[in-house]
Amino acid sequence: xxxxxxxxxxxxxxxxxxxxxxxxxxxxxxxxxxxxxxxxxxxxxxxxxxxxxxxxxxxxxxxxxxxxxxxxxxxxxxxxxxxxxxxxxxxxxxxxxxxxxxxxxxxxxxxxxxxxxxxxxxxxxxxxxxxxxxxxxxxxxxxxxxxxxxxxxxxxxxxxxxxxxxxxxxxxxxxxxxxxxxxxxxxxxxxxxxxxxxxxxxxxxxxxxxxxxxxxxxxxxxxxxxxxxxxxxxxxxxxxxxxxxxxxxxxxxxxxxxxxxxxxxxxxxxxxxxxxxxxxxxxxxxxxxxxxxxxxxxxxxxxxxxxxxxxxxxxxxxxxxxxxxxxxxxxxxxxxxxxxxxxxxxxxxxx
Ligand code: GN1
Ligand code: MG
Numbered sequence: 201x202x203x204x205x206x207x208x209x210x211x212x213x214x215x216x217x218x219x220x221x222x223x224x225x226x227x228x229x230x231x232x233x234x235x236x237x238x239x240x241x242x243x244x245x246x247x248x249x250x251x252x253x254x255x256x257x258x259x260x261x262x263x264x265x266x267x268x269x270x271x272x273x274x275x276x277x278x279x280x281x282x283x284x285x286x287x288x289x290x291x292x293x294x295x296x297x298x299x300x301x302x303x304x305x306x307x308x309x310x311x312x313x314x315x316x317x318x319x320x321x322x323x324x325x326x327x328x329x330x331x332x333x334x335x336x337x338x339x340x341x342x343x344x345x346x347x348x349x350x351x352x353x354x355x356x357x358x359x360x361x362x363x364x365x366x367x368x369x370x371x372x373x374x375x376x377x378x379x380x381x382x383x384x385x386x387x388x389x390x391x392x393x394x395x396x397x398x399x400x401x402x403x404x405x406x407x408x409x410x411x412x413x414x415x416x417x418x419x420x421x422x423x424x425x426x427x428x429x430x431x432x433x434x435x436x437x438x439x440x441x442x443x444x445x446x447x448x449x450x451x452x453x454x455x456x457x458x459x460x461x462x463x464x465x466x467x468x469x470x471x472x473x474x475x476x477x478x479x480x481x482x483x484x485x486x487x488x489x490x491x492x493x494x495x496x497x498x499x500x501x502x503x504x505x506x507x508x509x510x511x512x513x514x515x516x517x518x519x520x521x522x523x524x525x526x527x528x529x530x531x532x533x534x535x536x537x538x539x540x541x542x543x544x545x546x547x548x549x550x551x
Contacts, residue, residue: 204297207289238302252296254340305412321472323420331401359508402432408445435491442492489543500529
């Protein structure tokens with residue numbers, strides 16, 4: 201990491217470098233220089249992102265597009281070139297690094313107020329709206345089939361069949377719950393393939409903690425974590441935000457009784473997202489509840505697959521972490537089913 205810091209064109213010399221953030225994928229550090237400048241240095245996880253150079257091409261294309269449309273310089277990430285002039289650096293061990301200017305602000309794991317959550321909806325809805333005219337075909341698919349829920353099911357079934365860690369019998373109940381819902385879980389993918397849902401440029405990882413908020417005003421400043429920006433469905437972005445931010449507990453809460461859908465927060469986010477993304481079609485609006493449910497189920501499928509394969513993908517803090525995450529997400533899916541008619545009524549009221 202020390203060597204990587206020196207590979208970028210920073211203002212001043214680095215004097216401090218500390219671990220930073222809480223993403224599940226990349227390793228992140230904050231760097232301070234003797235010129236009083238702060239930067240974020242990240243090691244790109246190449247197990248997850250197999251083509252880091254293409255990934256950086258996406259990220260720099262999207263940020264320069266946004267920079268032409270956003271006036272506040274804090275509204276979009278500024279990547280710092282390496283001494284080679286490229287926006288990435290490969291170290292002697294073959295690891296890939298990138299660096300961007302640190303923007304002061306804060307990220308939340310749970311919304312503290314309705315306004316915080318509304319702000320994140322405006323940030324993600326607006327992000328999608330701003331990228332409406334971005335030439336989607338020029339983007340690389342940084343993770344192929346990322347939100348293809350049916351393909352996620354296929355990978356889960358493969359993991360069950362291989363059962364590399366001998367964990368499949370332990371998760372029979374979770375598997376049963378998931379497989380029971382396979383047909384419905386494939387709806388968005390089928391509507392994407394048939395063209396009934398429009399393909400857009402989407403963020404694809406819209407957890408609340410991927411929005412930077414201003415310390416004083418608590419307004420959304422900027423959308424972070426652009427590694428998965430790719431062509432996708434608006435419902436992925438909407439749905440993943442509901443899954444994470446309209447839940448009454450953390451994504452890995454161990455006490456399942458604490459995990460529910462907060463209908464009021466669901467309503468708050470829906471209002472912010474639809475207001476800031478007016479180009480949503482009638483069908484997209486109608487399917488918002490299904491977007492929330494599908495994304496919750498899909499991430500449960502992914503956590504469970506990783507658990508069965510031996511926890512190689514998501515960072516874990518303890519041995520059963522991915523199983524806990526799976527159960528918590530499935531509890532949320534079940535609660536959405538209980539509240540289904542309320543979710544639909546709230547969405548219809550706003551349309
Ligand atoms: C990962 O990197 P992070 O923590 O923002 C994952 C998302 C999952 C999320 C679950 C590239 O996001 O897809 O929804 O964990 N990102 C990738 O917390 O797989
Ligand atoms: Mg993140």
